[in-house]
Amino acid sequence: MLDFSRISHTYDQDGRQVETIRHFDLSVSKGEFLTILGPSGCGKSTLLHMAAGFLQPTVGEVSFRGTPVSKPGRDRSLVFQSAALMPWLSVGANIALALPKGLESDAIDEIVAHVLDVAGLQGFDDAMPHQLSIGMRQKVAIARALAMDSQVLLMDEPFASLDEQTRLRLNRDLVDIWRKERKTIVFVTHSIQEALVLSTRIVLLSARPACMIGQWRLPEDDLDGLDRQKARMEDVNMRMLSSEILHKMELCCPPKEGTGMCECMGVRHA
């Protein structure tokens, strides 16, 4: 559905070429919850911005459903770390703004109420963004992405600035939303725990210039957010996987010479 083919990206910083991504290949399937995991500043967000169409790779191509991505569009919505809600519009108006042109006001109200319900924000349509907590604002951003009816949700560390408790709760809520809506989600984080709770597949990136140093498919289940969180946090295999990912990150971020661990790897099963 979403393909990154031999992506490399460099940018100019005061006349110096900085390489952020090197030879990155990835294919995201429909309905997948894929998490891109990596250290801060490694280029995870750059990949999402390419998928959203805000950035073009220096080498290679990003394509969505077989068509090269050249500009942003409604079919791929990015949930920003800052939520990016219009502070002067109410929650309902923020969501309504994302809806396609030409809808009747009844249809708009219905969609707004539906996505707020899915996001667990019933009755908040008249609230202003500043009246909500950071976590609730992120939920509004997710509701806005759902209202756009995008086929893929690109989530750029949406819960990074939250406290641990709120983040865990929102992780559960996000799993529930994903189960209900069955959207394809590409989620970026630097938290191993978050990646393990949320994903059907984890892709691990090295430090800059980022390349894929490992990927793991996680067991399929149909548990709701709370049960999945409990099951995965208590599972011995998951703890071993967590240690393995951590060990690889320590070796590769920054890369340690002579370990042979920082090469791009094929798919392995947890």
Added chain:
Amino acid sequence: MKRKATGERFLLVAGILLIILIWTLLAFYLRQVKGRPFPYMWEAVMAIFSPSSGQENHILLHTFHSLSRWLTGYGIAVVAGISLGFATAASPRLATLLHPLIHTLQLIPGLAWVPIALILFGLGNASAIFMIAVTAFAPIVINTRSGIRHIEPNLLRAAQMMELGRIKTFSHIILPGAAPSIINGLRVASANGFRVLISAEMVLGSNLGLGYDLLQARWSFDYETAFGAVIIIVLIGLVVEKLIFSPIDDIISRKRGVA
């Protein structure tokens, strides 16, 4: 909340009373000790309503002429300044091209425009309007451009992602996003324009206007009328601030949760 509002109102009244007290004490000292004809505040207020026999025109007529000049010059500056602010924000090349001109305009003091205004428009109304427009213009352009440039980039990215189109992006994101900075520019420009108006009316040979009235009163030693004109100038400034800029500022701040 109510107690806080009452407290603020009390302080505001106390501040006004302090001005009256200082004026009264100063007038008393200068009259009684130095023997100078410094009017009390109530004498200046009386002069507004009952002008002296030596005055050619009523002070309220002067006020009307000053206001109409200010509105014309300021209106021209607002339309031209906001348009150019948006144009320079949209085109970095245009911004680079006009940067020296706009910043030069901002650095020239209001009264320095007198010879240029006289050469261009001669004595009279047009010169005063030109001086108001040209001194109010630069802060509006600079603040409009700055407000647009400081809109959070992710809001504009979200607009692209939602495929809002140019008109909706402008009306729903750029205009409200830049509004606080535009209002600040308009506020500074309004004060600049009014200051230069009074000065222009003093020197540009117009026979009507608060600046002219102030100067005439000074030559005829009619200090009550001169101080009355100053009171009117201050009141106009306060009314513009309280009836136009403060309410808009309050609405913007309340919507963004910063009030």
